[in-house]
Amino acid sequence: EFKPLVFSGVQPTGNLHLGNYLGAIRKFVALQENNDCIYCVVDLHALTAQLVHEDMPGQIRSITAAFLASGIDPKSHIVFNQSAVPQHAELAWIFNCVARIGWMNRMTQFKDKAGKDREQASLGLYAYPSLMAADILVYRATHVPVGEDQKQHLELTRDIAMKFNLDFMDHIRRAGQGIDITVGDEPVHAYFPMVEPLIDGPAPRVMSLKDGTKKMSKSDPSDLSRINLMDDAEAISKKIRKAKTDPDALPSETEGLKGRPEADNLVGIFAALADKSKEDVLKDFGGQQFSVFKPALVDLAVEVLSPISAEMRRLMADPAHIDSILRDGGERARARAEKTMNEVRDIIGF
Numbered sequence: 001e002f003k004p005l006v007f008s009g010v011q012p013t014g015n016l017h018l019g020n021y022l023g024a025i026r027k028f029v030a031l032q033e034n035n036d037c038i039y040c041v042v043d044l045h046a047l048t049a050q051l052v053h054e055d056m057p058g059q060i061r062s063i064t065a066a067f068l069a070s071g072i073d074p075k076s077h078i079v080f081n082q083s084a085v086p087q088h089a090e091l092a093w094i095f096n097c098v099a100r101i102g103w104m105n106r107m108t109q110f111k112d113k114a115g116k117d118r119e120q121a122s123l124g125l126y127a128y129p130s131l132m133a134a135d136i137l138v139y140r141a142t143h144v145p146v147g148e149d150q151k152q153h154l155e156l157t158r159d160i161a162m163k164f165n166l167d168f169m170d171h172i173r174r175a176g177q178g179i180d181i182t183v184g185d186e187p188v189h190a191y192f193p194m195v196e197p198l199i200d201g202p203a204p205r206v207m208s209l210k211d212g213t214k215k216m217s218k219s220d221p222s223d224l225s226r227i228n229l230m231d232d233a234e235a236i237s238k239k240i241r242k243a244k245t246d247p248d249a250l251p252s253e254t255e256g257l258k259g260r261p262e263a264d265n266l267v268g269i270f271a272a273l274a275d276k277s278k279e280d281v282l283k284d285f286g287g288q289q290f291s292v293f294k295p296a297l298v299d300l301a302v303e304v305l306s307p308i309s310a311e312m313r314r315l316m317a318d319p320a321h322i323d324s325i326l327r328d329g330g331e332r333a334r335a336r337a338e339k340t341m342n343e344v345r346d347i348i349g350f
């Protein structure tokens with residue numbers, strides 16, 4: 001058995017939104033209790049879509065502040081910035097040579113983000129999942145909390161780990177590394193673990209407030225489509241009041257939310273914020289109109305988010321303090337990553 005270790009990352013691009021919070025950061029916080037956790041601001045990933053950024057250090061501090069304000073403890077765990085640990089990029093190169101072009105061609109996020117003119121997308125955007133695999137596996141992490149949009153990338157991470165383990169099996173043994181595990185029914189002598197995605201809860205995919213079929217995203221041009229972590233009570237209230245719904249009352253828990261994407265999204269958000277199941281929310285609100293449900297959702301969202309944004313503001317007022325936390329985390333992450341890279345270089349015969 002590999003020792004359980006949690007890794008995840010968030011890009012320092014634009015404002016964090018409720019999808020990032022419920023799909024990722026909130027899970028990061030909960031996982032600290034029973035696990036060793038490494039949480040990363042993935043600045044190298046931010047280059048894939050756009051090379052030049054207005055205020056990268058400020059963006060990095062802002063994500064770090066969101067981590068800390070949400071309750072991540074940088075002393076018991078590790079919080080750092082990706083480019084402070086060059087071993088990520090080194091392992092990503094090796095993984096670029098392990099991964100197959102056919103695997104990359106199946107990635108739906110690349111197709112979405114590259115848009116129509118795919119020939120003009122960066123090679124980095126195309127190879128993004130290989131860097132993500134390196135982020136995780138350079139610590140030999142076993143569990144990755146993310147939103148549902150990252151599921152396919154985690155499957156690719158497993159494919160890369162498996163191919164590395166199989167292609168280098170004899171080398172891994174000869175280097176005195178790796179352990180015997182079973183994958184499916186197959187015994188494998190593995191250097192890299194098969195990561196388990198942690199994608200669960202009532203809102204694994206938070207959808208746009210304007211269009212219940214698109215995911216809530218910072219790249220949506222309409223600010224009304226998302227609740228930002230830094231939105232004040234007035235903005236949160238306005239966005240939820242304006243959120244698209246159907247004209248019917250909320251269903252009972254037995255009727256359920258099938259075929260009602262907007263209602264499903266709002267109930268899922270309520271459930272996640274209240275730490276309940278969607279069924280429990282429908283037990284309370286089934287048969288009620290949105291004119292009753294929405295104000296309750298506003299109150300709950302403000303109650304959960306306003307202490308976080310207040311604490312983020314407080315932290316952001318002291319950039320040197322945030323930088324010192326990142327420096328400390330970077331040193332600890334680098335020591336662990338270098339241990340892995342020493343072993344990997346030995347395995348591949350460098």
Ligand code: ADP
Pocket residue numbers: 009010011012019020021022023024145146147148149150203204205206207215216217218219
């Ligand atoms: P974005 O997708 O907005 O560019 P990132 O790629 O930095 O954000 O994602 C950071 C984390 O937030 C990832 O774990 C991702 O799965 C999660 N996430 C992003 N959008 C959503 C969403 N709409 N619902 C749930 N989780 C999400």
Ligand code: NA
Pocket residue numbers: 149
């Ligand atoms: Na994403």
